[in-house]
Amino acid sequence: MSIEEMAERTAIVADGGGQPLLEVEDLRVRFESRGRRVNAVNGLSYRLYEGRMLAIIGESGSGKSVSSRALMGLLPGSARISGSARFQGRQLLGLPDREMRRHRGADIAMVFQDPARSLNPTMRIGAQITEAVRAHGDVDKRAAYERAMELLQLVRLPAPERRFHEYPHQLSGGMRQRVMIAIALAADPKLLIADEATTALDVTTQAQIMELLLELQERLGMAIILISHDLGLAATYAHDVIVMYAGRAVEYAPASTLFAAVRMPYTEALLGAIPRLERPPHSPLPVTPGQPPDLTALPAGCPFEPRCPRAQDDCRTEAPPFTEHEPGHWWACYHPCEGSSS
Amino acid sequence: MTTVEERPTVLSARNLVQEFTVRGRGGIKGGVVHAVSDVSFDIAEGETLGVVGETGSGKSTLARSVMQAPRPKSGEVVLRGVNLTTCKRAQLTEARRHVQMVFQDPFGSLNPRWRVSDIVAEPLVGYGVGSGAERERRVRELLDLVGLNPDTFGRRRPHELSGGQCQRVAIARAIALDPALIVCDEAVSSLDVLIQAQVLNLFEQLRTELGLSYLFISHDLALVKQVSDRVAVMHLGQLCEVGPAEALYRAPLHPYTVALLASIPEPDPESARRRRPLAIRGEPPSPISPPSGCRFRTRCPRAETRCAEEVPVLRELAPGHSVACHFPEHDGTP
Numbered sequence: 001m002s003i004e005e006m007a008e009r010t011a012i013v014a015d016g017g018g019q020p021l022l023e024v025e026d027l028r029v030r031f032e033s034r035g036r037r038v039n040a041v042n043g044l045s046y047r048l049y050e051g052r053m054l055a056i057i058g059e060s061g062s063g064k065s066v067s068s069r070a071l072m073g074l075l076p077g078s079a080r081i082s083g084s085a086r087f088q089g090r091q092l093l094g095l096p097d098r099e100m101r102r103h104r105g106a107d108i109a110m111v112f113q114d115p116a117r118s119l120n121p122t123m124r125i126g127a128q129i130t131e132a133v134r135a136h137g138d139v140d141k142r143a144a145y146e147r148a149m150e151l152l153q154l155v156r157l158p159a160p161e162r163r164f165h166e167y168p169h170q171l172s173g174g175m176r177q178r179v180m181i182a183i184a185l186a187a188d189p190k191l192l193i194a195d196e197a198t199t200a201l202d203v204t205t206q207a208q209i210m211e212l213l214l215e216l217q218e219r220l221g222m223a224i225i226l227i228s229h230d231l232g233l234a235a236t237y238a239h240d241v242i243v244m245y246a247g248r249a250v251e252y253a254p255a256s257t258l259f260a261a262v263r264m265p266y267t268e269a270l271l272g273a274i275p276r277l278e279r280p281p282h283s284p285l286p287v288t289p290g291q292p293p294d295l296t297a298l299p300a301g302c303p304f305e306p307r308c309p310r311a312q313d314d315c316r317t318e319a320p321p322f323t324e325h326e327p328g329h330w331w332a333c334y335h336p337c338e339g340s341s342s
Numbered sequence: 343m344t345t346v347e348e349r350p351t352v353l354s355a356r357n358l359v360q361e362f363t364v365r366g367r368g369g370i371k372g373g374v375v376h377a378v379s380d381v382s383f384d385i386a387e388g389e390t391l392g393v394v395g396e397t398g399s400g401k402s403t404l405a406r407s408v409m410q411a412p413r414p415k416s417g418e419v420v421l422r423g424v425n426l427t428t429c430k431r432a433q434l435t436e437a438r439r440h441v442q443m444v445f446q447d448p449f450g451s452l453n454p455r456w457r458v459s460d461i462v463a464e465p466l467v468g469y470g471v472g473s474g475a476e477r478e479r480r481v482r483e484l485l486d487l488v489g490l491n492p493d494t495f496g497r498r499r500p501h502e503l504s505g506g507q508c509q510r511v512a513i514a515r516a517i518a519l520d521p522a523l524i525v526c527d528e529a530v531s532s533l534d535v536l537i538q539a540q541v542l543n544l545f546e547q548l549r550t551e552l553g554l555s556y557l558f559i560s561h562d563l564a565l566v567k568q569v570s571d572r573v574a575v576m577h578l579g580q581l582c583e584v585g586p587a588e589a590l591y592r593a594p595l596h597p598y599t600v601a602l603l604a605s606i607p608e609p610d611p612e613s614a615r616r617r618r619p620l621a622i623r624g625e626p627p628s629p630i631s632p633p634s635g636c637r638f639r640t641r642c643p644r645a646e647t648r649c650a651e652e653v654p655v656l657r658e659l660a661p662g663h664s665v666a667c668h669f670p671e672h673d674g675t676p
């Protein structure tokens with residue numbers, strides 16, 4: 001199926017209609033250094049509509065961060081990028097540095113896992129937000145201060161007037177992440193990418209930050225890409241879910257469809273391996289042997305084949321195409337699961 | 343089936359206290375961090391006690407106090423009849439054989455220059471166990487036990503292993519001296535779920551085959567339930583609830599446990615985009631100046647005036663199921 005057809009179908013599913021905000025097509029990223037080639041992203045396509053939350057999930061090294069950093073022009077020089085990524089119709093890949101800087105923050109902003117490392121430890125919170133505000137607009141000091149306070153209130157930082165004058169280490173992990181979100185929102189982005197933004201937080205704090213993201217999404221009409229290794233997080237908060245394996249999308253559907261009827265053996269393996277509250281203590285977990293493939297030497301066939309309980313001979317010859325098999329439900333597998341909830 | 347209570351106690355911790363004096367910087371007040379405040383528990387042979395709690399609640403400090411590294415400020419730890427908190431250094435060294443620790447970072451805990459077989463042999467060499475040939479045999483046996491082929495993996499170095507393989511090596515090293523108890527501090531938290539499942543199953547296999555006991559620490563409640571017979575919930579240096587895993591998860595007594603359980607995002611179709619009422623609002627209090635009375639009261643939906651005035655003590659409401667709360671969720675008879 002072509003990307004156009006895909007768009008039509010997804011548009012129906014997405015229920016947003018109209019032009020997609022972001023349109024990624026056959027995105028590939030390869031790192032080359034000292035004769036070594038790492039195929040980090042190997043043909044990723046998706047569409048994201050305004051106001052939607054898309055979760056990208058997968059194990060460590062599956063290409064979640066690299067594929068998003070490519071959209072922001074944040075990859076090192078050793079990265080070879082191909083494919084297409086259009087934001088409101090405008091091609092992002094290959095943008096000159098200056099234009100990329102303008103697009104970054106104003107169109108798409110990113111929040112990372114470790115707010116302690118993303119914030120400057122020697123600068124007061126207020127100064128860092130004001131700086132972000134002034135970087136995106138020609139505003140005077142007074143207006144920048146007001147906007148900064150408004151942002152801190154928007155992310156519901158407790159006692160913002162006091163926190164404004166404090167340093168990052170004086171804030172809890174949850175509060176630092178709120179500040180990072182405030183900085184990301186400084187230029188009113190239309191898309192926020194949250195890369196493992198709640199991974200380092202406690203469950204209770206994670207719930208608060210996710211609640212904040214949902215609220216911001218409703219109030220500002222922002223789209224969100226939620227990058228995570230946590231299927232539970234995706235199921236609970238996202239509209240749509242992409243499961244990545246070895247740099248490819250292997251399953252893609254609205255969250256409710258996906259979790260009601262998993263098709264991809266890899267997704268099923270992930271779901272089965274998660275300790276769940278409803279399992280009694282000491283119950284053995286189903287085991288998937290092996291490890292993800294070496295990205296410097298990907299197999300010709302299905303990359304999950306060596307670990308897959310459903311594998312057959314045909315899985316080894318050619319990688320299964322990523323196709324929409326049911327309305328809105330895409331997967332890349334020759335012998336999919338029956339589709340009952342696991 | 344023998345219940346856990348009938349088995350002999352391996353480790354007994356009584357009234358453990360650990361505090362850190364911190365100096366102020368950048369405007370923050372200095373003071374004493376009450377990292378572990380009067381914590382007691384027992385672990386029976388072949389039993390796993392899980393410890394859950396949010397970041398900074400004192401889980402790692404508790405683990406280190408058990409290991410006597412450093413020794414707790416007060417309280418005692420008795421391991422198979424030996425009081426580790428008062429015994430002489432030589433006796434402590436001997437006793438330490440029986441308690442081993444597995445940490446979160448699988449790479450950081452292994453010497454990067456050593457081969458896997460040397461890493462696993464190290465405790466055997468350190469305690470002068472067996473001859474060279476016997477040690478070699480034991481290392482092969484251990485690697486087999488943790489599911490690593492000794493011929494393939496024995497000669498590798500840590501950077502040639504995956505995270506899960508590194509953690510298996512760390513486990514092989516930890517069980518080399520036949521310990522009675524393994525303390526796992528976030529031992530699988532950095533692993534991907536598929537590898538995590540392999541390592542969790544390995545822990546279970548070793549428990550049933552070797553009769554090992556575990557003190558299993560994690561911030562992940564579902565993970566802890568998976569492996570634990572009993573679970574202790576830690577909050578700001580104190581145990582607020584302890585009970586049999588099944589009962590504690592099915593019918594939690596402490597409002598904090600309820601909040602933790604309600605915050606877990608579960609991958610089921612019904613949960614999709616479900617707006618859930620937030621279980622806890624507000625920020626965790628400072629461990630330097632914890633709230634008076636109940637340390638959870640600033641975030642507790644059930645708090646009343648008594649909670650600010652009187653420290654709730656741990657009391658048993660159902661067999662083996664205790665709670666430190668003036669107004670628990672139910673009376674212990676669910």
Ligand SMILES: Nc1ncnc2c1ncn2[C@@H]1O[C@H](COP(=O)(O)OP(=O)(O)OP(=O)(O)O)[C@@H](O)[C@H]1O
Nearest residue numbers: 031038040059060061062063064065066067076295
């Ligand atoms: N600068 C780089 N040079 C070479 N390889 C790289 C570089 N950056 C990333 N990679 C590789 O690309 C692959 C994908 O990395 P990526 O960071 O996208 O994974 P991820 O899915 O975000 O994983 P995690 O969950 O651990 O964050 C990995 O194998 C990684 O080692």
Ligand SMILES: Nc1ncnc2c1ncn2[C@@H]1O[C@H](COP(=O)(O)OP(=O)(O)OP(=O)(O)O)[C@@H](O)[C@H]1O
Nearest residue numbers: 362375377396397398399400401402403404561629
């Ligand atoms: N060496 C130390 N000096 C000063 N304070 C310390 C020290 N070690 C721990 N603390 C403090 O003691 C408290 C308990 O810390 P601990 O590391 O035991 O928590 P934890 O439950 O293991 O948290 P996490 O889930 O983040 O690992 C925290 O407030 C911490 O800042």
Ligand code: SF4
Nearest residue numbers: 302305308315333334
């Ligand atoms: S294509 Fe074959 S090997 Fe790949 S996931 Fe499907 S059944 Fe398994």
Ligand code: SF4
Nearest residue numbers: 636639642649667668
């Ligand atoms: S003692 Fe009071 S404040 Fe503490 S948990 Fe119980 S009800 Fe809440």
Ligand SMILES: [Mg+2]
Nearest residue numbers: 064065066195
């Ligand atoms: Mg990443």
Ligand SMILES: [Mg+2]
Nearest residue numbers: 401402403527
């Ligand atoms: Mg810890």
